[in-house]
Amino acid sequence: MRNLKLEIEYDGTHYCGWQIQGKLNGKKKSIQAVLEDALRKILNEKIQTIVSGRTDAGVHALAQVANFKTKSKIPLSKLRFALNDRLPKDISISSVKVVPGDFHSRFDAKSKIYRYTILNRKHPSALLNSRVYFCRYPLDLNLMRQEARVLKGRHNFKSFQARDYRERNPVKTIKGLKIRRNKDIIQIDIEADGFLYNMVRNIAGTLVAVGRGKFPKGSMKRILEGRDRKYAGQTISPAGLCLVKAKY
Numbered sequence: 413m414r415n416l417k418l419e420i421e422y423d424g425t426h427y428c429g430w431q432i433q434g435k436l437n438g439k440k441k442s443i444q445a446v447l448e449d450a451l452r453k454i455l456n457e458k459i460q461t462i463v464s465g466r467t468d469a470g471v472h473a474l475a476q477v478a479n480f481k482t483k484s485k486i487p488l489s490k491l492r493f494a495l496n497d498r499l500p501k502d503i504s505i506s507s508v509k510v511v512p513g514d515f516h517s518r519f520d521a522k523s524k525i526y527r528y529t530i531l532n533r534k535h536p537s538a539l540l541n542s543r544v545y546f547c548r549y550p551l552d553l554n555l556m557r558q559e560a561r562v563l564k565g566r567h568n569f570k571s572f573q574a575r576d577y578r579e580r581n582p583v584k585t586i587k588g589l590k591i592r593r594n595k596d597i598i599q600i601d602i603e604a605d606g607f608l609y610n611m612v613r614n615i616a617g618t619l620v621a622v623g624r625g626k627f628p629k630g631s632m633k634r635i636l637e638g639r640d641r642k643y644a645g646q647t648i649s650p651a652g653l654c655l656v657k658a659k660y
Contacts, residue, residue: 470650551623574610618645
């Protein structure tokens with residue numbers, strides 16, 4: 413029995429997220445369902461994948477990590493080729509590796525990096541529409557960076573936690589937070605040991621509000637300490653969110 417680790421790139425626009433849902437009733441499929449179906453047909457086994465972190469509907473991934481166990485001895489290069497040949501064009505397998513039997517994509521991950529991308533100019537983009545959040549208003553990046561600093565470290569992030577179907581520990585550690593601009597594109601990279609439901613989208617929405625002048629200087633500290641979702645900014649579009657990397 414081999415334990416195989418996949419690195420997966422996908423455009424989440426046309427999917428309900430990573431996780432397999434119940435009866436779809438005409439709704440969008442999940443990344444997991446499409447991938448496991450392809451694996452089942454190639455390996456002639458029922459396959460169950462374990463993922464580093466579940467992405468939501470419309471969210472993308474540059475290097476999602478998943479693992480699964482199989483009795484098949486198929487060469488790794490052949491499996492990658494077969495998967496990419498069978499999968500739709502918006503899902504791609506970048507690597508397949510053998511890992512120790514006890515490797516677990518989720519529990520072994522030390523941290524994950526998410527990137528939120530904003531298109532900041534007067535007009536939207538027809539080509540980038542499903543990959544960015546469009547903001548036509550000027551944004552003060554220096555103020556956004558200053559306010560973002562208070563988020564680094566171990567904190568209770570309840571103010572940035574969307575309502576979830578079960579109670580989760582709101583205490584997380586943000587290891588890094590960078591805001592960069594290249595012409596019309598602004599990228600917010602956040603590395604943390606864990607993320608709450610919609611946490612990155614809520615932080616990004618709050619930073620956009622800061623950049624627009626809707627929140628005065630010092631607001632982020634008060635929002636964080638308030639520990640209530642009502643104090644923070646809006647939950648902005650999933651289109652701008654991408655899982656960049658899982659670190660092990």
